Amino acid sequence: MSTTPEPVLQATGVSKFFPGAIALDDVSLSLYPGEVHALLGENGAGKSTLIKCLTGAYKRDAGTILLDGKEIDPRDPQGSLALGIGTVYQEVNLLSNMTVAENLFLGWQPMRHGMINNREMVKRSKEVLSGFGLDIDPSQLLSSYSIAIQQVVAIARAVELAGKVLILDEPTASLDREEIDLLFSVVRKLTERGLAVVFITHFLDQVFEISDRATILRNGRIVGTRELANATQTEIVTMMLGRQLEEAKKERGKAVIGETILELKNYGRRGTIEPFDMILHKGEVIGLAGLLGSGRSETAGVIFGSTPADQGTATLNGEAIKIDSPRSSIHLGFGLCPEDRKTDGIVGDLSVRENIILSLQARRGWTRPISRAKAEKIAEDYVKKLDIRLASLDMPIRLLSGGNQQKALLARWLATEPDILILDEPTRGIDVGAHAEIIELIQTLREQGMALIVASSELEELITYSSRIVVLRDRRQVKELQGDEISIGAIVRSIAEEGGAQL
Amino acid sequence: MMGGTLRRIAPQLIILGVVILLNFIVFPGFFSIEFQNGRLFGNIIDVLNRGAPVALLATGMTLVIATKGIDLSVGAVMAIAGAVAASVVTAGGGWFLALLAALAAGLACGSWNGILVAVFRVQPIVATLVLMVAGRGIGQLITEGKIMTFNDPGLIHLGAGTILGLPTPVYIWVIMGGLITYVVRRTALGMLIESIGINETSSRLAGINSRVLLVAVYLVTGFCAALAGVVVAADIKGADANNAGLWMELDAILAVVIGGNSLLGGRFSIIASLLGALIIQSVNSVILLSGMPPEFNLVIKALLIIVILFIQSPAVQHAIYLFRASTPPHAPNENGAKNNQTAKESLS
Numbered sequence: 001m002s003t004t005p006e007p008v009l010q011a012t013g014v015s016k017f018f019p020g021a022i023a024l025d026d027v028s029l030s031l032y033p034g035e036v037h038a039l040l041g042e043n044g045a046g047k048s049t050l051i052k053c054l055t056g057a058y059k060r061d062a063g064t065i066l067l068d069g070k071e072i073d074p075r076d077p078q079g080s081l082a083l084g085i086g087t088v089y090q091e092v093n094l095l096s097n098m099t100v101a102e103n104l105f106l107g108w109q110p111m112r113h114g115m116i117n118n119r120e121m122v123k124r125s126k127e128v129l130s131g132f133g134l135d136i137d138p139s140q141l142l143s144s145y146s147i148a149i150q151q152v153v154a155i156a157r158a159v160e161l162a163g164k165v166l167i168l169d170e171p172t173a174s175l176d177r178e179e180i181d182l183l184f185s186v187v188r189k190l191t192e193r194g195l196a197v198v199f200i201t202h203f204l205d206q207v208f209e210i211s212d213r214a215t216i217l218r219n220g221r222i223v224g225t226r227e228l229a230n231a232t233q234t235e236i237v238t239m240m241l242g243r244q245l246e247e248a249k250k251e252r253g254k255a256v257i258g259e260t261i262l263e264l265k266n267y268g269r270r271g272t273i274e275p276f277d278m279i280l281h282k283g284e285v286i287g288l289a290g291l292l293g294s295g296r297s298e299t300a301g302v303i304f305g306s307t308p309a310d311q312g313t314a315t316l317n318g319e320a321i322k323i324d325s326p327r328s329s330i331h332l333g334f335g336l337c338p339e340d341r342k343t344d345g346i347v348g349d350l351s352v353r354e355n356i357i358l359s360l361q362a363r364r365g366w367t368r369p370i371s372r373a374k375a376e377k378i379a380e381d382y383v384k385k386l387d388i389r390l391a392s393l394d395m396p397i398r399l400l401s402g403g404n405q406q407k408a409l410l411a412r413w414l415a416t417e418p419d420i421l422i423l424d425e426p427t428r429g430i431d432v433g434a435h436a437e438i439i440e441l442i443q444t445l446r447e448q449g450m451a452l453i454v455a456s457s458e459l460e461e462l463i464t465y466s467s468r469i470v471v472l473r474d475r476r477q478v479k480e481l482q483g484d485e486i487s488i489g490a491i492v493r494s495i496a497e498e499g500g501a502q503l
Numbered sequence: 504m505m506g507g508t509l510r511r512i513a514p515q516l517i518i519l520g521v522v523i524l525l526n527f528i529v530f531p532g533f534f535s536i537e538f539q540n541g542r543l544f545g546n547i548i549d550v551l552n553r554g555a556p557v558a559l560l561a562t563g564m565t566l567v568i569a570t571k572g573i574d575l576s577v578g579a580v581m582a583i584a585g586a587v588a589a590s591v592v593t594a595g596g597g598w599f600l601a602l603l604a605a606l607a608a609g610l611a612c613g614s615w616n617g618i619l620v621a622v623f624r625v626q627p628i629v630a631t632l633v634l635m636v637a638g639r640g641i642g643q644l645i646t647e648g649k650i651m652t653f654n655d656p657g658l659i660h661l662g663a664g665t666i667l668g669l670p671t672p673v674y675i676w677v678i679m680g681g682l683i684t685y686v687v688r689r690t691a692l693g694m695l696i697e698s699i700g701i702n703e704t705s706s707r708l709a710g711i712n713s714r715v716l717l718v719a720v721y722l723v724t725g726f727c728a729a730l731a732g733v734v735v736a737a738d739i740k741g742a743d744a745n746n747a748g749l750w751m752e753l754d755a756i757l758a759v760v761i762g763g764n765s766l767l768g769g770r771f772s773i774i775a776s777l778l779g780a781l782i783i784q785s786v787n788s789v790i791l792l793s794g795m796p797p798e799f800n801l802v803i804k805a806l807l808i809i810v811i812l813f814i815q816s817p818a819v820q821h822a823i824y825l826f827r828a829s830t831p832p833h834a835p836n837e838n839g840a841k842n843n844q845t846a847k848e849s850l851s
C-alpha cells in the first residue's frame with residue numbers, strides 16, 4: 001500500500017467532553033486512500049467516540065475535519081453517509097422489525113412508478129449479501145436472524161454506501177473465521193479501489209493481518225501511529241496499556257474437580273437443540289465450542305431456562321429440578337451472562353449501579369430492596385475488581401463504552417454469587433489487558449468451587465480454562481474432549497468433520 | 504435524593520406557576536379563599552378538587568406508561584365503577600360496601616387488561632381498547648340504561664363532602680398518589696417497573712418476573728380508575744354510564760406526558776404526573792375564568808397544551824441548553840476559540 005501524500009480524510013485537534021469525562025483530547029488522524037487504518041486502545045479509550053465525532057453522530061467540541069482537502073461538518077450520520085463515509089457502529093443500529101432488504105436499502109430504495117420496487121430490492125439484496133457469503137431470504141424480518149447475520153447486513157449496507165471511507169467499529173466481534181475472511185476479502189477489494197478503511201478491534205492478530213497502519217489511543221489521547229510492517233504486537237500492546245502485558249497463565253490449571261452439581265439427561269428443546277447429556281462438577285469449566293449457529297448459545301439458553309427445555313431431566317445436587325424460566329434457575333443458583341449485551345443484557349437507561357444489582361434485586365424480590373448504600377458498595381467493589389471505567393455509578397449504562405458494559409454485566413452475575421455460571425462469549429469487546437484478567441477471573445472462580453459453562457469462539461482462550469470441551473455442530477453435541485485430548489487442532493477437526501459450515 | 508426529585512419536577516413546577524399566573528391575570532381574585540359553613544371556598548380549592556379524577560387516573564397511568572404500555576380503558580372503568588357503586592347503594596348496601604364493590608370491579612377490569620397484555624401478549628393499546636369500547640356498555644347494563652341516582656350521604660361525601668374544610672376528593676388523590684409513590688420508591692418495585700419498561704428481554708433474563716409486574720400495574724390503574732369513578736358519581740349523586748369519565752383517559756395520558764414521562768417507558772415520576780394533572784385543571788380554570796365562550800374551550804386548551812409540550816420537546820430543550828452553555832465548561836480557551844471558528848466557518 002503506497003501512501004499518497006494527499007489524505008482522503010484528515011481530522012485535526014478533535015476534542016469531546018462529556019460530563020465528568022474527557023473522552024477525546026486533541027486527537028488527530030489522517031487516512032490515506034487505499035489504506036486500512038486500525039484504531040486501537042483499551043476499553044473506554046475513546047475509539048467509538050472518535051468515530052462518532054467524525055461521522056457527526058456526536059457533536060464534537062473542537063477540531064476540524066477535511067475530506068479530500070475540503071472542510072466538512074456532518075450534522076448527523078446521514079450527512080456523512082451522503083459524503084461517502086460509510087460506517088458500522090459498535091452497537092449495530094438497524095431496524096429489527098423491518099426486513100433484511102429494507103434495512104439494506106433504507107434511504108436509497110429502488111423505485112418504480114413512485115413506489116418502492118420490492119422485487120428489485122429483494123433481488124439486489126440477495127446479490128449484495130451473496131458477496132458476503134450469506135445465502136438468506138432478504139424478505140424476512142431482520143430480527144429473525146442471529147446477531148452475526150445482522151452484523152453482516154450492517155457491514156454490507158455500509159460497504160454499498162461508502163464511496164470514500166469505510167469505518168468499521170468492532171465488526172468482527174460476533175463473526176466466525178469464515179465470515180471474517182469474507183469481510184477481509186471485501187475490504188481488500190475496496191482498498192484496491194482507493195477507499196480508506198478504519199478498522200477498530202481488540203483482536204491484534206486481525207490487526208496485523210489486514211491493516212497497514214495503526215493509531216493507538218489511551219485515555220482519549222493519541223499515543224502514536226505506527227506502520228505495522230515494522231511493529232510488533234508487544235510494542236502495540238504496550239502502547240495501548242501504557243505498561244507491559246503480563247502473560248496470562250498459559251498452562252491449563254489442573255482442575256480440582258469436586259462433586260457433581262448438575263446432571264442433565266436427554267435434555268433438549270425441539271427446534272432449538274438436540275437432546276444431550278451433561279454432567280457438571282463443582283470447580284470445573286465446561287467449554288462450548290462450535291461455529292456460529294452451531295448451538296452454543298442455544299445450549300446455554302436451554303440450561304438457564306431462557307428457552308426452557310421441553311424434554312429430558314435435570315438434577316441439581318442430586319435433587320430433581322425443573323427449570324422453566326430464568327427466574328427459576330436464578331433462584332436455584334444459576335447465572336447466565338448473555339452473548340448479545342445490547343438486547344439481552346443491559347437495561348440502557350438504568351444506572352450502572354442499578355444494572356449491577358439488578359439480578360440480585362430480582363432474586364431478593366421487590367419487598368426487600370437493596371439499600372442505596374449497599375448497592376453502591378456492591379457496585380463499587382466490582383467496578384474496582386473488574387476495572388470498569390466510568391464517570392459515575394449513576395450514569396446510564398448505555399453511556400459506557402462497549403467493553404465496559406460487558407464488564408458491568410459480568411459484575412451483575414458475579415454479584416449474585418451463583419453456584420453455576422454460564423458465560424456466553426464473556427470476552428466479546430474486551431480489550432487485551434482485561435481479556436487476560438477475565439481469563440484469570442474464570443480460573444479463580446473455578447478454584448473457589450464454582451461450576452462454569454463457557455461458550456466462546458476464541459478457542460485459544462477456551463482451552464486455557466476448560467477442563468472439558470463440548471463441540472457442537474448443527475445444534476447437536478458432536479464430541480466431547482477431555483484432558484490431554486484438548487487442543488485447538490482437535491476442536492477444529494471435530495467442528496469441521498462433516499465440513500459444511502452453516503450460519 | 505431530595506435535590507434530584509426537585510430537579511426532575513422543576514419544569515412542571517414552572518409551568519404550573521405560569522398557568523396559575525395566567526389565572527391570576529384573567530381573574531385577580533383567583534387566590535382568595537373564604538371560609539363558609541365549615542368549608543373552604545376559592546378557585547385554588549376548586550382546582551385541587553376538580554383535578555381529583557385526572558390526578559387519580561394519572562397516578563396509575565404513570566406506572567402503566569413506565570412499562571411501555573398504555574391504558575385506554577380508564578374512562579370506561581370509571582363508568583363501570585360508578586354504576587356498581589350506585590347500584591349497590593340503591594339496593595341498600597351502604598356506602599362502604601358500595602365503595603368496596605366499585606373497587607373490586609376496578610380490580611377485575613385491571614386484571615382483564617393485565618392478563619391480555621402480560622399473558623396473551625396483546626399490544627396494550629389494543630388490549631385496553633377492548634374494555635374502552637365495551638366498558639360503557641357494561642356500565643349501562645348495570646344501570647339498566649338510566650342515570651341511576653342515589654342520596655346515600657356516606658357515598659355522596661366521597662365526592663362532595665369535606666374534611667376539616669377541604670373537599671374529600673383532595674384527600675383521596677393526595678393520599679392515593681402519596682401512597683403509591685411511597686410503596687414504589689421504598690420497595691424495589693419502581694426500579695423493576697422501569698427496568699421492564701426499558702428492556703423487557705434483558706429484565707426477564709436478569710430474573711425479573713415481568714408478567715406479574717405487568718399485571719400488577721394494570722391492577723393499580725384499574726383501582727385508581729374505580730376510585731375516580733366513585734368520586735365523580737358521588738359528586739353528581741348519580742351514575743351516568745354514558746358520560747362519566749368520557750375522554751378522561753386522554754387527559755390522564757396528557758397529564759403523564761406533561762409530567763415529562765416518556766411514552767416509550769422507563770424512568771417515571773408520579774409526582775410530576777400529579778403536577779401535570781394540576782396543570783391541566785389550571786388550564787381549564789383559566790378558560791372558565793376568562794369568560795371566553797365555551798365553544799373555544801377545547802381549542803384554547805389544545806393550544807395551551809401544544810405550547811407546554813413544545814417547551815418540553817427535546818429540540819427546544821436542547822436549544823435552551825445550548826443557549827445557556829454557550830461556553831463549554833471543561834474546554835480550555837484555545838479549544839473554545841477553535842470551536843467558535845468552526846461554527847463561523849460552517850455558518851458562512
Ligand SMILES: Nc1ncnc2c1ncn2[C@@H]1O[C@H](COP(=O)(O)OP(=O)(O)OP(=O)(O)O)[C@@H](O)[C@H]1O
Pocket residue numbers: 018019021022023041042043044045046047048049050090389390391399400401402403404429431
Ligand atoms: N454520551 C456519553 N456521556 C458520558 N460519557 C460518555 C458518553 N459516551 C462515551 N462516554 C465515555 O467516553 C469514554 C470513551 O468511550 P468510547 O465508547 O469511545 O470507548 P471505546 O474506546 O470505544 O471503548 P470499547 O473498546 O470498550 O468500545 C468512556 O469512558 C465512556 O464512558
Ligand SMILES: [Mg+2]
Pocket residue numbers: 047048049090169401402403
Ligand atoms: Mg467502542
